Amino acid sequence: MRDKIKSIMDKAYEEGRKNLTEVEVYEIFKILGLEIPLYVYSDKKDFQKDSFYKKITDTIKTDKIVLKMVSYTNLHKTDSGGVRIADNNLNAIDNAVSDILKIKDADGILAMEFIKHSPFSLGEEILLGARNDEAFGPIITLGPGGTHTESFIKALKKNVSPTFIPVFLINEESDVDVFIEESWILNYCFGKVRGLKPLSDKKEIKNWISKLDLIMKYFNDDSSDYAIEEIEINPLALSGGKFYALDGVLRFRKSKNIKRDLPSHSAIASIMDPKTVAVVGVSEKKMNMARIILNNTVKAGFPSENICAIKDGVKEIDGVKAYPDISSVPFNIDMCVVAVPVENVMDVLEECKNSGKVNGIVLITGGVGEKSGTESVAEKLSSIIKEAREKNKSFGLNGGNCMGIVLNASRVNTFFIPEYKMRYPLGSNPDMSKTAFISQSGAFVIATLTKIPHIIPDYTVTVGNQQDITVVDYLDYIVEKTDIKVILSYIEGFKPKDGLRLINLIKKAKKKGKIVVLYKAGRTSLGQKAVMGHTASIAGDYLVSENLISRAGAIVCDSFDEFCDMAFLAAYISKYDIKSLNAFFISNAGFETTGMADNISFLKAEKPSESLKVKIDEVLKKYRLDGLVDFKNPMDITPMASDDAISEILENVSLSQDYSSILVSMVPLTPNMNTLPDSDKYPDKFDKSFLTKASRVMKETLKPVIFCVASGSLYDPYVDYAVNKGFVVFRNSDRMVKVYEKYLKSLI
Numbered sequence: 001m002r003d004k005i006k007s008i009m010d011k012a013y014e015e016g017r018k019n020l021t022e023v024e025v026y027e028i029f030k031i032l033g034l035e036i037p038l039y040v041y042s043d044k045k046d047f048q049k050d051s052f053y054k055k056i057t058d059t060i061k062t063d064k065i066v067l068k069m070v071s072y073t074n075l076h077k078t079d080s081g082g083v084r085i086a087d088n089n090l091n092a093i094d095n096a097v098s099d100i101l102k103i104k105d106a107d108g109i110l111a112m113e114f115i116k117h118s119p120f121s122l123g124e125e126i127l128l129g130a131r132n133d134e135a136f137g138p139i140i141t142l143g144p145g146g147t148h149t150e151s152f153i154k155a156l157k158k159n160v161s162p163t164f165i166p167v168f169l170i171n172e173e174s175d176v177d178v179f180i181e182e183s184w185i186l187n188y189c190f191g192k193v194r195g196l197k198p199l200s201d202k203k204e205i206k207n208w209i210s211k212l213d214l215i216m217k218y219f220n221d222d223s224s225d226y227a228i229e230e231i232e233i234n235p236l237a238l239s240g241g242k243f244y245a246l247d248g249v250l251r252f253r254k255s256k257n258i259k260r261d262l263p264s265h266s267a268i269a270s271i272m273d274p275k276t277v278a279v280v281g282v283s284e285k286k287m288n289m290a291r292i293i294l295n296n297t298v299k300a301g302f303p304s305e306n307i308c309a310i311k312d313g314v315k316e317i318d319g320v321k322a323y324p325d326i327s328s329v330p331f332n333i334d335m336c337v338v339a340v341p342v343e344n345v346m347d348v349l350e351e352c353k354n355s356g357k358v359n360g361i362v363l364i365t366g367g368v369g370e371k372s373g374t375e376s377v378a379e380k381l382s383s384i385i386k387e388a389r390e391k392n393k394s395f396g397l398n399g400g401n402c403m404g405i406v407l408n409a410s411r412v413n414t415f416f417i418p419e420y421k422m423r424y425p426l427g428s429n430p431d432m433s434k435t436a437f438i439s440q441s442g443a444f445v446i447a448t449l450t451k452i453p454h455i456i457p458d459y460t461v462t463v464g465n466q467q468d469i470t471v472v473d474y475l476d477y478i479v480e481k482t483d484i485k486v487i488l489s490y491i492e493g494f495k496p497k498d499g500l501r502l503i504n505l506i507k508k509a510k511k512k513g514k515i516v517v518l519y520k521a522g523r524t525s526l527g528q529k530a531v532m533g534h535t536a537s538i539a540g541d542y543l544v545s546e547n548l549i550s551r552a553g554a555i556v557c558d559s560f561d562e563f564c565d566m567a568f569l570a571a572y573i574s575k576y577d578i579k580s581l582n583a584f585f586i587s588n589a590g591f592e593t594t595g596m597a598d599n600i601s602f603l604k605a606e607k608p609s610e611s612l613k614v615k616i617d618e619v620l621k622k623y624r625l626d627g628l629v630d631f632k633n634p635m636d637i638t639p640m641a642s643d644d645a646i647s648e649i650l651e652n653v654s655l656s657q658d659y660s661s662i663l664v665s666m667v668p669l670t671p672n673m674n675t676l677p678d679s680d681k682y683p684d685k686f687d688k689s690f691l692t693k694a695s696r697v698m699k700e701t702l703k704p705v706i707f708c709v710a711s712g713s714l715y716d717p718y719v720d721y722a723v724n725k726g727f728v729v730f731r732n733s734d735r736m737v738k739v740y741e742k743y744l745k746s747l748i
Helices: 001-012 022-032 049-059 090-101 148-154 172-182 201-220 265-273 291-298 342-355 375-391 443-451 470-482 498-511 523-534 542-552 561-571 590-598 610-622 642-655 690-701 713-724 735-748
Strands: 039-043 064-070 083-087 108-113 123-133 136-144 163-166 225-239 242-245 249-254 277-280 308-312 320-322 333-340 358-363 396-399 405-407 433-440 459-462 485-493 515-520 585-587 661-666 705-709 728-730
Touching: 001 201, 001 225, 001 249, 022 039, 022 064, 022 136, 022 242, 022 249, 022 375, 039 049, 039 485, 049 090, 049 108, 064 090, 083 090, 083 405, 090 108, 108 291, 123 333, 136 201, 136 642, 148 705, 163 172, 163 498, 163 542, 172 201, 201 225, 201 242, 225 333, 265 333, 265 358, 265 470, 277 291, 277 515, 277 523, 291 308, 291 320, 291 728, 333 342, 342 375, 342 515, 375 396, 375 433, 396 405, 433 443, 433 470, 470 485, 470 498, 485 561, 485 713, 498 542, 515 561, 561 728, 590 661, 642 661, 661 735, 690 705, 705 713, 705 735, 713 728, 728 735
Parallel strands: 277 308, 277 333, 308 320, 333 358, 358 396, 433 459, 433 485, 485 515, 585 661, 661 705, 705 728
Antiparallel strands: 039 108, 064 083, 064 108, 123 136, 123 225, 136 163, 225 242, 225 249, 405 459
């Protein structure tokens, strides 16, 4: 089978073609045992009207007939007017054939039986295809088909977009079954939509998917002389319970060797848990980038005897010993931070390689590979990395063009941002789960952590342009080798097969109870160009990436704001055991109560039990609120409620078995609540706030209370107080509900 298909590609390749004609694609489908319409073909140069028409008469018996232009160069037959449907009689056929053969690009004529179906009914025309992706390997795609596929897909929401599956994740029959179940368009084929009868069963489409899986495994960069770049059947039409290919496109190329030399876990450990550090590029005369890094790491508490500067002509800089070169350092170097001008980078890296003393390099310097015209520099860097790894298997390089790394356990801070510009993510936050933040963009990290400065990851790693160690390499290490609970990540582009590795890592992380929160850049062609300009990475198609990564179990964020919200939420509440989707919603404002209710789509807001109702009714009576409100869910407690009343309600709800979480949104302007800082200007006292007691109850019952302060900057101190008490705080209640629901969906 493989040899027969390869011979068709051989012939095309010898003719200088990297795409097959529709007829050649049909020949492959016949070899695979797939359903195609009966057809007759004639090359233009050998065309003889009488014999061609006789073959049609003998072969095709349908009332109508489809006539198509076949071209070696123009695959867009419909746009060229190269597709006609005619009555199956000689006069109609002759007129259509004459018109088609007049088209400039026509190299032949194809006559096919007309397959009866309804092209305007969902499910009767689907698109089935596969393409080769450097990040994910070969990927099979299934979605709505026909001539309006592209515009139709653009109009759809992402949860009803085409579905994708990497071929290398299809290991057994059940994997195809899951893919079929996830393909919404097939519900129309199988009669799973109300009012529709089944038009086919699963085995018919399963046969097509399995054969497409087979051919993509036959012809890819890892297994053959040729790799199929793209194969598409659009439409794959449903008629009489069977699927028929009514068109076929196949593009191929010679296979490429694109395997990466993956850094070892020991190489990554040298950077993630260094015992020794050297900084190259430190100036003894001015506070340059390397000197800021040196000082930041000393201030972070790294042992002074295990850190040094590489600088000829001086004995020490800022109390740190200096050595003239790498070879002079009296110890092996786990992390060597290189922050020198780009023209000096190769000399420094050569020295690191030749010394045999350096395990991990953190290359701060930019302009190595991501800038147009520096491709030869990037190739030289790759060569140095390869040679260094041959000498030392624990060698690895982070960067270039990275912002640096902050490691709390190791007390390392190689950020080159001045101390007065940001609060470094150093220290610990007892309200957080153990967290790692791995980002391709350093600017994204510092911008995010400036917005949520209370998030202090154990590891904060900016990866830059991924010349060696990639974001996925770090995630592999974190999933396999650490007890990190929450993984935050920003990815712009993938290196070869890293997308496929990421999917497997996310699945593994989920099994281990780890949570992955991710932002994938490069959503549009313009966005992908921006990514390429920044990091010279391989930017995969966003729709494919988002679909595959989220289905694997990661929380894929749609915006930077959502990433900040989700990072905050996940880091704080991942330690709570949320046993059900039933949540209690409470506010002191009607619009907030309604706003929360309007955004509930996944959570449940069940009525309280009678026993809880009795207790809350007593609280309402105690605080003379019983004449104003009833206890229900969601609950508007009104602005008349005091901190004490709110506190007792939350305590009773937390102690009950009715709800697994509580969402609270309070407009802080009411005089009945303490929402402004202690001062002579205000009568409020934070320690009298309901937050004080609710924080203790939340930690005792292990039920998260998620809080919204729906007001402006005057109440920022109130927000800070809540955060310091262990609450996740939002500023909009609708956003709070949406983010929390998305978080819970990822846990299922």
